[in-house]
């Protein structure tokens with residue numbers, strides 16, 4: 001089992017994932033803005049649960065503490081006006097370029113924070129899609145998600161974060177613009 005998980009950002013997402021991972025038996029530590037580097041140094045896996053617009057500040061706070069670590073990027077690529085920060089690649093691929101010695105994965109961004117502590121909605125397991133280029137890292141995050149209670153599914157290489165980020169934005173549109181609310185989520189029905 002992955003032993004130590006550092007969660008950068010203790011807001012809606014960070015606190016929900018902290019609750020779910022703690023319940024699943026993981027050792028976690030949640031950062032505030034003052035101790036990002038300290039939390040990162042002590043962790044095997046680092047979950048980035050901060051606004052997309054804060055990523056550069058977090059990287060700057062961490063210094064080299066993300067080197068060699070498995071990074072789980074939960075951000076939705078929103079600009080300061082909550083619009084989709086569209087780009088040719090994805091926020092996760094750009095993050096990987098900024099952190100070449102880390103193993104970046106994209107996960108949980110298509111799920112509302114309300115369901116991140118249990119991975120379930122009305123008794124049904126929601127699907128947590130995980131994209132990443134490093135297969136072992138991707139498998140570790142798939143296991144984290146499953147241990148929380150999600151149905152976890154590989155979404156393939158990190159380039160597929162482009163689609164997960166668009167999917168996350170669609171989730172926000174459906175929930176908060178088109179009026180379906182946050183007691184909603186996606187389950188990928190399949191036979192294997």
Ligand SMILES: NC(=O)c1ccc[n+]([C@@H]2O[C@H](COP(=O)([O-])OP(=O)(O)OC[C@H]3O[C@@H](n4cnc5c(N)ncnc54)[C@H](OP(=O)(O)O)[C@@H]3O)[C@@H](O)[C@H]2O)c1
Pocket residue numbers: 008009010011012013014031032033034036048049050051052054057058061074075076077078108109110111112113114
């Ligand atoms: N909410 C959802 O349902 C949901 C679902 C999927 C993905 N996401 C994504 O997950 C991320 C977090 O969302 P959220 O709803 O948890 O946001 P949130 O409640 O606003 O929490 C953001 C957290 O990041 C911290 N933070 C901001 N700048 C920081 C910095 N420079 N260094 C360290 N910590 C910093 C904040 O600390 P302070 O409060 O001290 O500023 C806060 O604890 C976002 O990228 C969002 O798009 C959200």
